[in-house]
Amino acid sequence: MAFTRTLAPAALAIGMAFGGIGATPALAQSAPPGAELIEQEEKLDAFIDAAMAVADVRDAYLQSLESAESEDEQNRIIEEANTAILTAVEETPGITVDEYIAIGDAAAADPALNEMLNARFAELHGTD
Numbered sequence: 001m002a003f004t005r006t007l008a009p010a011a012l013a014i015g016m017a018f019g020g021i022g023a024t025p026a027l028a029q030s031a032p033p034g035a036e037l038i039e040q041e042e043k044l045d046a047f048i049d050a051a052m053a054v055a056d057v058r059d060a061y062l063q064s065l066e067s068a069e070s071e072d073e074q075n076r077i078i079e080e081a082n083t084a085i086l087t088a089v090e091e092t093p094g095i096t097v098d099e100y101i102a103i104g105d106a107a108a109a110d111p112a113l114n115e116m117l118n119a120r121f122a123e124l125h126g127t128d
Contacts, residue, residue: 046094047103048121053088057081 061081068074089100107114 042094043099043103044117044120045124046092047100048117048124050089050092050095050100051104052125053092054085057084057088060084 058081061077061084065074065077065081068077086097089095089097092100095103107117
């Protein structure tokens with residue numbers, strides 16, 4: 001799973017739309033958003049669990065979105081999917097939506113963190 005595309009904060013707003021999730025520009029700060037959270041292994045594991053749930057929701061709605069016959073229908077599907085994404089994150093134990101967004105922002109801004117999350121994902125789920 002490529003975290004730079006699937007875990008950015010846009011996943012909660014318009015991430016469903018055709019899979020084109022981009023990172024938001026980082027604000028000038030001494031530490032990236034979510035820096036204090038990345039030191040907590042349990043938060044990172046919860047983030048990965050939430051990200052997997054988000055990916056499952058995205059996949060479940062993508063075919064409907066692609067076969068929508070009108071822009072209104074696409075918008076309805078995106079709205080429904082975004083609600084389902086929010087629910088998926090809220091129902092993931094050990095992480096809040098704000099924490100999910102903060103870690104996603106941090107991973108989008110920091111390639112080393114993104115790589116570490118990918119490695120942790122592979123460790124937890126036995127994939128490369």
